Amino acid sequence: MTPFRYTRAVAAGDALRQGGQAGARYLGGGTNLVDLMRETIERPEALVDVTGLFHAIEETADGGLLIGAAATNTAVAEHALVRRRYPLLSRAIVAGASAQIRNMATVGGNLLQRTRCTYFYDNEGSRCNKRRPGEGCDAIGGFNRIHAILGASADCVATHPSDMCVALAALDATVHLGSTRGDRRLPLTDLHRLPGDRPDVETMLEPGELITAIELPPLPLAARSTYRKVRDRASYAFALVSVAAALEVTDGRVRDVRLALGGVAHKPWRAWKAEEALRGQPATEEAFTAAALAELADALPLKDNGFKIELARRTMVAVLGELAGAGA
Structure with missing residues (x-):
């Protein structure tokens, strides 16, 4: 070392x-x-x-929640307000890692964890533009079953590994940042970058900036929310596809919805197109399927991961159906 x-x-x-x-x-x-x-x-x-x-987890004046960046994953998952108001966040954290890791891992560190791409970790035997820009990407022509179907580039097809971040993306979370130059805030959906031609630059953080907190807005529909993770084994494998969703149904129609995907892109993937397609529509399997297909229309599979498109569609429809049924 x-x-x-x-x-x-x-x-x-x-x-x-x-x-x-x-x-x-x-x-x-x-x-x-x-x-x-x-x-x-x-x-x-x-x-x-x-x-x-930065350990504190505190209610904000407007009814949201401010979570210190050094709060452990366990502390967040077990917090009474998180479990009651944002259950998808608690479920995502529990799905993400063993109890031992949750007891150590922090919120800020979870946001900044790096990809689990096998080629990225093979420091001696594989080419990786994320490690050494301009070197090439062996994942593109290699075994790429776990890799991205959305937002990838000719330079990188790695996926972001976090479960927590997928839930935070669905919850409209804001990242609080500090530095010697002053403080600023950034929507979590803007924190992580797509790879483009510089996959080594993974976030919008400036040099020396520190994540100090995550703020969750008051979001009543988040009380009816869930997180589903599809993986090769139940023992804390990374997601092939995951879905974080919150749904509000009134008189049989979707009044509001939040939806984000994991395991499919270089960053937690907020499903903006699916949300837009769903609002005002009947809360039916047909509408959920149409919304999922709208989100996945631009998916570009590699030779080993084309199954993720259908898997993502089915998981989105199943999760939305579960929430609609609970609402009924």
Whole structure:
């Protein structure tokens, strides 16, 4: 392992000052970053431990929820307001990892975890534009069963691994960011980038910026929501396809809906087209199918992952049908 400096931040200003230095990285639970360092994929010169900061989970004045970036996945999943007002978030977190990992992993770190593409992790034997820009992508012509069908490029077909982020995308979450230059907020749906010709640049974070919190807006329809993850095995495999959904039905018609997909793109995929197609329509299987097909119309399968298109369609229809039935 490459030598590095380790410091533990004792205050927000201290963290931002140290994290803004060249070669520094912020450290949360380390459940992804430490693995990448062991594989020499990540080589930070300094680690700034921020696990002592930003733990609180608090109700906002307008009835939303502010979740500190250092709150553990377990703390969020078990929080009474999350379970009651945003059940899809709790379910996504529990589906994402074992209890041991949830106890260590932080909210901020979950947002910034990197792809689990096999070629990305094969540091010596495979070409990967995400590791070394311009090198090539062996996944495109290789075994690509788990890879993206939406939003990919000729330079990268990796998928984002997070379950939590899919739920947060559906919930209109906002990311709070801090740096020595000041604070700003960013919609979670804008945090992650599609690969384009620079798949190594994965987020819209500026150098030295630190995620300090995630804010969930008051969203009454989220009380009727769920998360479904389809994977090869039940023992915490990454999603082939996942669906986060919230649905409000009035007099048999879709009054409002939130929908996001995981396992299909380089970022958590907000299903804007499906949502637009559904609002005002009858809450029927036919309408759910039409909306799913509208979202998946631009899907571009690789040689091994074409099954994801039908799998995503069926999962979206099943989840929306489940929520519509519960509403009835």
